Amino acid sequence: xxxxxxxxAAAPPDAAALARxxxxxxxxxxxxxxxxxxxxxxxxxxxxxxxxAPLGPGLSVGIVLGALVIVAAWVxxxxxxxxxxxxxxxxxxxxxxxxxxxxxx
Amino acid sequence: MSPLPLxxxxxxxxxxxxxGVAIGFFIGFILLTLGITGWAARRTRTxxxxxxxxxxxxxxxxxxxxxxxxxxxxxxxxxAGLVATSGFDGLIYSTGWLVGWPVVLFLIAExxxxxxxxxxxxxxxxxxxxxPVRLAAAGGTLATITFxxxxxxxxxxxLIRLLFGIPYETAVVxxxxxxxxxxxxxxxxxTTWVQIxxxxxxxxxxxxLALLVLARFDFDPRVLFxxxxxAQGAAVLAPGKLxxxxxxxxxxxxxxxFGTAGLPxxxxxxxxxxxxxxxxxxxxxxxxLIGLFYLMTFVLGFGAMxxxxxxxxxAIDAGGNMAAPMLAELLGGRPFLGFIxxxxxxTILAVVAGLALSGxxxxxxxxxxxxVRRGAPRPGEELRVARLATVALALVAIxxxxxxxxxxxxxxxxxxxxIAASANFPALVLSVFWRRTTTAGAAASMxxxxxxTLALIYLxxxxxxxxxxxxxxxxxxxxxxLVTIPLAFAVGVLVSLLRPEPAAAARHAxxxxxxxxxxxxxxxx
Numbered sequence: 077x078x079x080x081x082x083x084x085a086a087a088p089p090d091a092a093a094l095a096r097x098x099x100x101x102x103x104x105x106x107x108x109x110x111x112x113x114x115x116x117x118x119x120x121x122x123x124x125x126x127x128x129a130p131l132g133p134g135l136s137v138g139i140v141l142g143a144l145v146i147v148a149a150w151v152x153x154x155x156x157x158x159x160x161x162x163x164x165x166x167x168x169x170x171x172x173x174x175x176x177x178x179x180x181x
Numbered sequence: 182m183s184p185l186p187l188x189x190x191x192x193x194x195x196x197x198x199x200x201g202v203a204i205g206f207f208i209g210f211i212l213l214t215l216g217i218t219g220w221a222a223r224r225t226r227t228x229x230x231x232x233x234x235x236x237x238x239x240x241x242x243x244x245x246x247x248x249x250x251x252x253x254x255x256x257x258x259x260x261a262g263l264v265a266t267s268g269f270d271g272l273i274y275s276t277g278w279l280v281g282w283p284v285v286l287f288l289i290a291e292x293x294x295x296x297x298x299x300x301x302x303x304x305x306x307x308x309x310x311x312x313p314v315r316l317a318a319a320g321g322t323l324a325t326i327t328f329x330x331x332x333x334x335x336x337x338x339x340l341i342r343l344l345f346g347i348p349y350e351t352a353v354v355x356x357x358x359x360x361x362x363x364x365x366x367x368x369x370x371x372t373t374w375v376q377i378x379x380x381x382x383x384x385x386x387x388x389x390l391a392l393l394v395l396a397r398f399d400f401d402p403r404v405l406f407x408x409x410x411x412a413q414g415a416a417v418l419a420p421g422k423l424x425x426x427x428x429x430x431x432x433x434x435x436x437x438x439f440g441t442a443g444l445p446x447x448x449x450x451x452x453x454x455x456x457x458x459x460x461x462x463x464x465x466x467x468x469x470l471i472g473l474f475y476l477m478t479f480v481l482g483f484g485a486m487x488x489x490x491x492x493x494x495x496a497i498d499a500g501g502n503m504a505a506p507m508l509a510e511l512l513g514g515r516p517f518l519g520f521i522x523x524x525x526x527x528t529i530l531a532v533v534a535g536l537a538l539s540g541x542x543x544x545x546x547x548x549x550x551x552x553v554r555r556g557a558p559r560p561g562e563e564l565r566v567a568r569l570a571t572v573a574l575a576l577v578a579i580x581x582x583x584x585x586x587x588x589x590x591x592x593x594x595x596x597x598x599x600i601a602a603s604a605n606f607p608a609l610v611l612s613v614f615w616r617r618t619t620t621a622g623a624a625a626s627m628x629x630x631x632x633x634t635l636a637l638i639y640l641x642x643x644x645x646x647x648x649x650x651x652x653x654x655x656x657x658x659x660x661x662x663l664v665t666i667p668l669a670f671a672v673g674v675l676v677s678l679l680r681p682e683p684a685a686a687a688r689h690a691x692x693x694x695x696x697x698x699x700x701x702x703x704x705x706x
Binding site: 091092094098101105109113114116117118120121122124125127128132133136139143146147149150152153156165168172175 | 701
């Protein structure tokens with residue numbers, strides 16, 4: 077990497093690491109959502125009898141799992157937002173501060 | 182394929198009679214939204230206002246507007262009807278329509294806001310050669326929007342005829358004219374507030390209806406489901422005939438999940454907020470609201486099954502789309518039916534306005550400013566082209582709506598999602614997350630994604646058997662996403678690896694701070 081002409085254009089060394097960390101979290105959570113939803117669809121496609129099994133009056137396994145897919149979407153988005161608040165946003169703020177110092181210098 | 186199967190079913194004359202209350206709510210909504218448009222028009226002077234509401238929309242407002250942009254009449258009336266007539270099978274759609282949103286949050290929202298300005302093509306083009314990328318992206322965008330618009334316009338015409346007794350052509354012209362007025366004069370700001378009003382009305386109307394249903398069943402969904410099982414047999418709580426082919430179910434699921442993350446009118450909304458953190462919060466809010474809405478469709482559908490009955494619903498509309506309105510009339514009388522009918526109408530208007538705006542942006546920003554003018558349009562020219570494009574899109578939408586009158590356009594919603602999932606989503610993900618993506622790779626991925634989806638839909642049972650009445654289809658799946666999404670990714674990767682583009686890789690590396698920090702991360706900013 078050649079040195080950049082102005083300090084402002086140079087990314088501090090941790091920017092790439094932060095981008096990789098965000099990608100890992102995003103990919104893992106996306107994979108989790110894919111597994112939950114396509115797991116449900118696979119059961120609908122190949123395990124119908126099992127989904128039709130009753131779980132007490134008015135409830136079948138399928139109805140409960142269908143509602144849980146929606147709950148899983150909520151939980152996964154909440155996990156992501158919590159990660160950004162605890163780890164990602166503070167790291168971004170540090171990066172931002174670093175760049176501003178670099179510009180002032 | 183879509184929960185809007187047959188809006189064209191014959192209507193019983195009693196249900197489609199003009200009703201004072203319904204017309205009153207309908208006129209009230211039109212006056213309110215035109216008032217909003219007038220207010221927004223005074224604040225819409227630049228391209229940034231027109232496309233992105235001056236980036237002044239808050240995260241909460243954008244979250245509600247995203248829900249309003251996304252929840253179509255197909256999902257409100259169609260899913261409720263599907264659950265009412267076939268029970269559990271409707272839930273496959275309820276869940277499928279939601280699970281794309283976490284993907285939007287994890288992979289798309291923040292990079293999009295940080296790297297782009299108005300359209301998703303901005304992001305794909307950020308480190309690549311603009312002209313081929315913009316051409317391919319505009320093709321994918323316009324194809325997605327055209328099929329989505331046809332489905333909405335035909336649905337609107339049939340629905341409004343059933344609900345208000347207005348002739349089909351008049352209804353299509355009213356929808357097209359209102360859509361044009363919002364976008365032409367009020368741009369993104371008016372569109373945003375129309376979507377917010379609609380989302381509040383739709384969520385409020387659905388919640389009121391769900392509470393009225395639950396009040397009959399001790400406020401316990403289990404009592405409602407048990408009553409449904411008793412009335413129609415325990416099979417309504419188990420998977421039924423809808424999913425006859427497992428691969429079809431998986432393919433449809435892929436189109437719904439990844440199509441959501443590639444819908445141009447949804448992606449465009451992320452530019453209306455001040456920064457990436459607000460974009461992220463807005464998806465979190467939208468996911469909560471949309472999930473809540475689809476949970477309520479469980480209650481509405483089973484409520485209509487028990488209280489109205491599947492046969493009575495099919496007698497009014499073969500596709501079951503009148504389940505929720507009939508339930509409203511049963512539980513709240515004509516005034517509540519009028520309110521729900523007006524909500525359904527508002528729902529369509531908010532969606533088509535979002536579609537028209539993103540189509541206009543593809544024409545004016547991607548095609549005119551970036552391709553024809555090579556990124557240097559004359560002052561004020563881009564906004565004029567955007568407004569001309571809006572008028573043209575409204576006329577095209579009205580013409581298509583009237584052309585496809587009486588046709589079964591249900592497959593077109595699935596087609597729009599399949600194109601979005603195959604043409605837009607892979608190129609977007611590759612260009613953001615894979616440094617070695619080349620101009621040729623991204624453009625080829627988008628072109629192949631669009632063309633392969635169109636070709637396979639044409640060869641699929643949805644067109645060959647349902648529409649053209651042939652014996653069998655060459656391609657077995659109703660939705661091609663299972664083939665076309667992996668194909669678009671493979672083409673993007675292979676073409677990129679075959680001829681590396683060092684300049685693009687270097688630009689991608691230089692954009693890394695911008696990917697994290699947005700405008701602040703621009704070199705020299």
